[in-house]
Amino acid sequence: MDRALELARAAAEQGEVPVGAVVYVTQTGNVIGESANSRDGEGNPAGHAEFSAIVDAARARKDWRLNDCTLVVTLEPCAMCAGLIVNARVGRVVFGARDPKAGFVGSLGNLVDDCRLNHRVCAVAGVREEECAGLLKAFFAGLRTRRRTAS
Amino acid sequence: MDRALELARAAAEQGEVPVGAVVYVTQTGNVIGESANSRDGEGNPAGHAEFSAIVDAARARKDWRLNDCTLVVTLEPCAMCAGLIVNARVGRVVFGARDPKAGFVGSLGNLVDDCRLNHRVCAVAGVREEECAGLLKAFFAGLRTRRRTAS
Numbered sequence: 001m002d003r004a005l006e007l008a009r010a011a012a013e014q015g016e017v018p019v020g021a022v023v024y025v026t027q028t029g030n031v032i033g034e035s036a037n038s039r040d041g042e043g044n045p046a047g048h049a050e051f052s053a054i055v056d057a058a059r060a061r062k063d064w065r066l067n068d069c070t071l072v073v074t075l076e077p078c079a080m081c082a083g084l085i086v087n088a089r090v091g092r093v094v095f096g097a098r099d100p101k102a103g104f105v106g107s108l109g110n111l112v113d114d115c116r117l118n119h120r121v122c123a124v125a126g127v128r129e130e131e132c133a134g135l136l137k138a139f140f141a142g143l144r145t146r147r148r149t150a151s
Numbered sequence: 152m153d154r155a156l157e158l159a160r161a162a163a164e165q166g167e168v169p170v171g172a173v174v175y176v177t178q179t180g181n182v183i184g185e186s187a188n189s190r191d192g193e194g195n196p197a198g199h200a201e202f203s204a205i206v207d208a209a210r211a212r213k214d215w216r217l218n219d220c221t222l223v224v225t226l227e228p229c230a231m232c233a234g235l236i237v238n239a240r241v242g243r244v245v246f247g248a249r250d251p252k253a254g255f256v257g258s259l260g261n262l263v264d265d266c267r268l269n270h271r272v273c274a275v276a277g278v279r280e281e282e283c284a285g286l287l288k289a290f291f292a293g294l295r296t297r298r299r300t301a302s
Contacts, residue, residue, distance in 0.1 A: 001297075006233070008166050028226075029271060039215055043209055043212070043213045043214050043215050044203065044206060044209060044210065044212065044214035045206070045209050045217075045238045045239035045240075046206055046235055046238070047215075048238075051197070054196065054197075055195060055197055058194055058195060059177035059194065059195070061194070062194045063194050064190055064195060064196035064198075065196075066196075071202060074261075078234055078238065079230055079231075079233065079234030079237065079255075079262050080230075080231055080232075080233075080234025080235045080237075081231075081234070081266075082230065082231075082234070082236055083229055083230030083231025083233070083234050083255075084197055084231045084233075086198060086230065087196045087197070087199075087229065087231055089196075101267075101269070102268065102269075104214050104230075104234070105259070107268055108265075108268075110261075112232050114171070114259075116259055117251075117259075118253075119251065136200070140162070
């Protein structure tokens, strides 16, 4: 989570929502994918941190199956990212802040533990939650202040 | 749907699951993104046809918002793709075959019409359903025959 938080802080400095993610091989700890949020800079609706980290990891492997890997991300994944976690057969998910507005790993639903789908994932929620949520709160508070100052 | 079916047929010839997708500007009909399924060839767990078509459309626009666009896809989108449809604010979705095992635009759930999320999409299901489903059935039947012959 240290590295994921570092990536999230770097995203905030670029004006992106501060979310960071890392994919590593569960047994060795070897990182094979990492990313920060990049939606606005790249104009990419799929530019969520965990999404890019998983795609990078699969590319590095030349295989879309990541059963032996763990995803660590500072914010609860949305439906799109939870769907990718299932599609990529990610073995384990660890996340920080819960997302009551869009999270689909426990908040609005749990797509990674749906018995109707062909893969289910063990998820650990709330790891260093305050730090992860704090970054987001500070970012959006700053955004509101800048908007007020500009208007 | 003609073009989406054409893309799906081309995917089958490459050994990919035959799904095709097109994104066009609803009012003008101008196509700004299109793709076939490419998961296995590229080792990309996000290589679903409609996913790539939406990302391409956003890139072409240099904007992740596609409110004025329609997505046409031969198969009902999965959770990942339905999540992207919401994240990219796609205006309208038209699809062919229903997917009772993984579809999240009516079959297992409906992520594009969830009042808790910040965008809801009008979806039209079952357009040229038999043709779209027929392509998939023929592809998987061929796969099973080849596997039996090889074993």
